[in-house]
Each structure stands twice: as C-alpha cells, then as structure tokens.
Amino acid sequence: MKKVSKRQEDILAFIKDEVRKKGYPPSVREIGEAVGLASSSTVHGHLARLESKGLIRRDPTKPRAIEILELDNVTEIRPNVVNVPLIGKVTAGLPITAIENIEEFFPLPETFGTSEDNLFMLEIMGDSMIEAGILNGDYVVVKQQQTANNGDIVVAMTEDDEATVKRFFKEKSYFRLQPENSSMEPIIVEQVSILGKVVGVYRQIH
Structure with a gap:
C-alpha cells in the first residue's frame, strides 16, 4: 500500500x-x-x-x-442498491417532496424498488399507525404517485396542507384517512392529494 x-x-x-x-x-x-x-x-x-x-x-x-x-x-x-432521498419528518407545512428538504440519501436494497420508482423516505412521528407495524421513529419508504387504491397506506396532503401517513379509503362523498390505532378517529376530508404509497418500513435498532 x-x-x-x-x-x-x-x-x-x-x-x-x-x-x-x-x-x-x-x-x-x-x-x-x-x-x-x-x-x-x-x-x-x-x-x-x-x-x-x-x-x-x-x-x-x-x-x-x-x-x-x-x-x-x-x-x-457497487452494491445492488437504490439511493433513496430522506426527506424529513411527516409534519404540517411545506410540501414534503420539495428538493430543498432532502436531508441525505439512504441506500436500500432494490427489493424496495428501482431509481425509476421515484422513491423517498420519511421519518414517522407519532403512534397513529402502530397496528400496521409502523412505529414512532420508523422510516417509511414511499413510492411517489398521485393515485391510490382503497386500503393502501399512503402519504397524503389534506386540505389544511398537513402531510400524514394513513390508510386510504375513497367513500361516496368524501375521503377517509384511517389510522391504524384503535384509539384514534379517522380523518374525514372532501379533498386530498396523494403524494405516494408506502412500500416498506425501515427501523434502526439501537
């Protein structure tokens, strides 16, 4: 050497x-x-x-x-990985997919998807999805898309410009964003923007 x-x-x-x-x-x-x-x-x-x-x-x-x-x-x-941008925490305010909000890139196995899938990661705050196995402090891997099927876990932007991770349901005259926590009530909105579908969860063991 x-x-x-x-x-x-x-x-x-x-x-x-x-x-x-x-x-x-x-x-x-x-x-x-x-x-x-x-x-x-x-x-x-x-x-x-x-x-x-x-x-x-x-x-x-x-x-x-x-x-x-x-x-x-x-x-x-050169691992068989895709470098996924870590956007930040799921919080109210600015659109979470803004490029200036990227904190770092995180390498994940291509089993989560490829670079063509426009993946991003978010840190979860709160316990609203614990019954789906998504805990406070976990990172969700999200495939960026604007549509979702009933029952999909999505990142959604509500009418109040609040980004949230919930299970998505389209009802007759409204949208229901259902938490996976039996102690919490669903969010009912007339309009919602889908930012992406959750395709995986990453948890760091300390």
Whole structure:
C-alpha cells in the first residue's frame, strides 16, 4: 500500500469493514463519526487524498459509490442498491417532496424498488399507525404517485396542507384517512392529494 496517514488508514479500514458487514459503503457522515472527524469537508479531503494515491475511486454521480483499489486486487463496491432521498419528518407545512428538504440519501436494497420508482423516505412521528407495524421513529419508504387504491397506506396532503401517513379509503362523498390505532378517529376530508404509497418500513435498532 502507498504511504498514507494513520487517519487515512483508519478511513480505508472502516470502509472495507462496513462493506463486509452491510454490503455497501458508508456515508461521509458515518466515516467522520467512526474516525473522529466532525467536519464533512475534512473527510472529503482525506477521501480525495486516498483517491489521488490510487487507493480508492469515487463516482460523484452516485452517493456512497466507492471502489477500493489495491495492488493485486480490485474490489469494486457497487452494491445492488437504490439511493433513496430522506426527506424529513411527516409534519404540517411545506410540501414534503420539495428538493430543498432532502436531508441525505439512504441506500436500500432494490427489493424496495428501482431509481425509476421515484422513491423517498420519511421519518414517522407519532403512534397513529402502530397496528400496521409502523412505529414512532420508523422510516417509511414511499413510492411517489398521485393515485391510490382503497386500503393502501399512503402519504397524503389534506386540505389544511398537513402531510400524514394513513390508510386510504375513497367513500361516496368524501375521503377517509384511517389510522391504524384503535384509539384514534379517522380523518374525514372532501379533498386530498396523494403524494405516494408506502412500500416498506425501515427501523434502526439501537
């Protein structure tokens, strides 16, 4: 291996270890946390130096796409994943799919969908969907679409411009957004905008 600093050795080792454990490389933030660097620009600087020494190669068009290049072996880390934007929490106010609200990209297996499905993720606040297995603090994976079938779990924008995750039902003269919590009442509205259909749930175990 070409001469590198101790910090760069640690970064390289962490990337390899994460790929072995998870199947995809870590984010810049995760690298910084692992090696004790608070500034993402400092991490980018170390990655750039590793790249200039021919030890890694990055694809700037794909988050987390990193190749580790070694003398006798080339390990390409391009997992079969789709990078899904994490929009934020389900809250009232601005449209949640606005590009400026994207917090980061999260790599998920393509079993959730492909890049053509226009997926996004939201963090759930509250207990309104606990009986569907969606808990406070979970992340829902959402396929962006404007229509839904009765019984689908959707992200919907109500007349009051409040974004909510509920089970969707179209009745004769109104829409019913049904929580999956027997202690809560449904939301009844005359108009509703469907922002997407929930296709999966991601939960971090602490």
